[in-house]
Amino acid sequence: MYLSRVEIATKNRQKIKDLTHLGAYHNWVEQSFPDEINLGERKRHLWRLDQLAGKNYLLVLSENQPDEGQLEKYGVSGTVKIKSYNRFLDAIKIGEIMRFRLTANPSYSVLQPGKKRGRVYPHITVKQQRQWLNERSEKAGFKLIRQRLLNSEGDDDGFAFDIVCRDHPVLYREKGHVMRLSRVTFEGLLQVRDVTVFKETLIKGLGREKAFGMGLMTVITEV
Incomplete structure (x- = not known):
């Protein structure tokens, strides 16, 4: 399992012009897993939108590691963070x-x-x-x-x-x-x-x- 986060580029209106509704965010998440798309093995990805210290983030929990470039598509450059979630789960x-x-x-x-x-x-x-x-x-x-x-x-x-x-x-x-x-x-x-x-x-x-x-x-x- 992987827990990923990226800051949404809310100050760049041109970059996020497609993010007009929840379905667009869903598509962003799905497109961040191109290997699953190519193999026809679509997994369920949990995600949510968060606000922290005046910034907006997309948070994604997934079985497979997302593609960093795709996850940054509507995000601020250099803000993608991807961490393994298994160690945390095993420690509960x-x-x-x-x-x-x-x-x-x-x-x-x-x-x-x-x-x-x-x-x-x-x-x-x-x-x-x-x-x-x-x-x-x-x-x-x-x-x-x-x-x-x-x-x-x-x-x-x-x-x-x-x-x-x-x-x-x-x-x-x-x-x-x-x-x-x-x-x-x-x-x-x-x-x-x-x-x-x-x-x-x-x-x-x-x-x-x-x-x-x-x-x-x-x-x-x-x-």
Whole structure:
């Protein structure tokens, strides 16, 4: 596994003129693995968009190493960083406390009469979105750690993590159909409860719309 990052060239409008919707970012990620394309063995790549110190980044988790030149296509020259992720995964221990960041698509499905698959709806409120993560944490191999978080009135809000960003980026589908996806970024502390399951969560992601920048959880050890 490889974890890669590149700063997006947001100050070069000409260079990033194609990045108008989530599908364009998806194509950027896919084109960064030309060997997979040539072999016809397309792998699932988790990715997300991050902001750090006023800069915008594309973060990619992949089974194979991406092509540095392709990954830099819409990026700032010299900012590509590619690291092996296996050593980090192998060092994870049960009971370990980590700080996490997750960008996801909190949603639920409702069965429709006469259909095998349910219709998917996004969770709208902050409370619903937080509950979505609460309900999935145990099956994902971790426990959310209680912190004292204060709401805007200075009161303890009772949650173990926070939502740092909520938006609805555009995705262009075929035949000119335009839709907006619900995108939520969570941050907080967790404790590893099942190492095997937790590793699967980090590798395979959490929730829907993984092809369009959702589901990637990253963690760092809390000292």
